Amino acid sequence: MFSNTPGQPTPATTLPANAGEVTDGAVDRVGEGVTTIKDSVIAKVAGLAVREVAGVHSLGSVPTRALGAILDAIGTADVNPGISVTTGDDDVAVEITIVAGYPVPLTALADQVRAATTRAIEGLVGITVSTVNVTITDIYVAKEPDDNDVA
Numbered sequence: 001m002f003s004n005t006p007g008q009p010t011p012a013t014t015l016p017a018n019a020g021e022v023t024d025g026a027v028d029r030v031g032e033g034v035t036t037i038k039d040s041v042i043a044k045v046a047g048l049a050v051r052e053v054a055g056v057h058s059l060g061s062v063p064t065r066a067l068g069a070i071l072d073a074i075g076t077a078d079v080n081p082g083i084s085v086t087t088g089d090d091d092v093a094v095e096i097t098i099v100a101g102y103p104v105p106l107t108a109l110a111d112q113v114r115a116a117t118t119r120a121i122e123g124l125v126g127i128t129v130s131t132v133n134v135t136i137t138d139i140y141v142a143k144e145p146d147d148n149d150v151a
Helices: 024-028 039-051 062-073 106-125
Strands: 002-004 035-037 056-059 083-087 091-101 128-140
Touching (some): 039 091, 039 106, 106 128
Parallel strands (some): 091 128
Antiparallel strands (some): 056 091
16 A cells, blocks of 8 residues: 655644635645555556557456456456555555467567556556566467358
């Protein structure tokens, strides 16, 4: 989990006379508080980014997807199959498992997945991505009609 804790206010802090007013300038000021972004949110951002990469057929391995279908049927599906995040103090490491489409060059696909994941997490979440490990567990080959198939 990633948290951002600003410095604590001092006891001598005094509020300006117009402290209760809402003004257009309020958006320029940052208030006190803690922002916490759950690992599941970071994983969802990564999953959405990976799904947009051309050549990624699906997330997760074949057994993971089969288990996901069963869990989905009973209403307890894993919303981010194939994505695992580990957050540190100032960064995040991401593990991604995908099935590639045929005939996509696999190393180029992995590089595109890394780039898309890093851009999405750093841009939307605001935390540095230290590592994106990509595991390709299978290649999806679309079934082509046989010569005996009737069109």
